[in-house]
Amino acid sequence: MKPTEAYILSQPEKYQAMILHVIFVVEQELGNSELLFKWGIPYVYFKKKPFCYLAPNHKKGFLDVGFAKGFELKRNQEVLVDENRNTVKSLRYYSLEEIDNEVLIAVISEAKLLYS
Numbered sequence: 434m435k436p437t438e439a440y441i442l443s444q445p446e447k448y449q450a451m452i453l454h455v456i457f458v459v460e461q462e463l464g465n466s467e468l469l470f471k472w473g474i475p476y477v478y479f480k481k482k483p484f485c486y487l488a489p490n491h492k493k494g495f496l497d498v499g500f501a502k503g504f505e506l507k508r509n510q511e512v513l514v515d516e517n518r519n520t521v522k523s524l525r526y527y528s529l530e531e532i533d534n535e536v537l538i539a540v541i542s543e544a545k546l547l548y549s
Contacts, residue, residue, distance in 0.1 A: 436470035448489040450529045451496040455487055458534060462541040480548045485541075499523035500540065502547045509540050 434442075441452050452475065459477050460466055467478045476486045483501040490497060500506065503513060503522025513522040524540060526532050 437468055437475050440470060440473075440475060444489055445491075447528065448491075448496060451526050451532065452487050452489070454529060454532060455496070455498055455526075455537065458537055459485065459541055462538055463545060479545065482548060484544065484548070495525045495527045497523045497525055498537075500544050502544060505547050506540065506543055508543055509536060512536055513540070 441449055444452065456468060456475070456477070460468075463477070463479050463484070465479075466484065467481075469476050469478055471483070471486070474486050474488045477484045485498055485500045488497045488499065489495075497514075499521045500513075500523065501521060503515070503518075504520050506513065506522060512524060514525055515522050524537065
């Protein structure tokens with residue numbers, strides 16, 4: 434079993450469901466992406482560069498979907514969280530039902546354009 438798979442399966446069901454859903458949407462939108470295990474969390478690479486990570490925060494109860502070039506994004510600023518980070522902005526989800534696929538896809542689509 435790959436480290437990423439083991440990590441996802443070790444998460445509580447709430448986080449597993451959110452992670453698997455986001456991975457599915459990201460892979461559908463990017464096509465030729467690669468899911469790796471970097472810095473102790475699942476990290477999607479696109480065109481051999483960091484694209485987004487999926488970091489569950491058990492203490493605060495959310496999944497942080499951080500986009501590596503988040504500060505270059507122009508749209509959806511009202512839902513992107515920066516928390517004093519220099520380059521990453523993220524979408525935060527507290528439950529599977531809270532994931533708005535339309536917004537997630539819009540952010541992925543815009544971020545994808547930043548990779549030439």
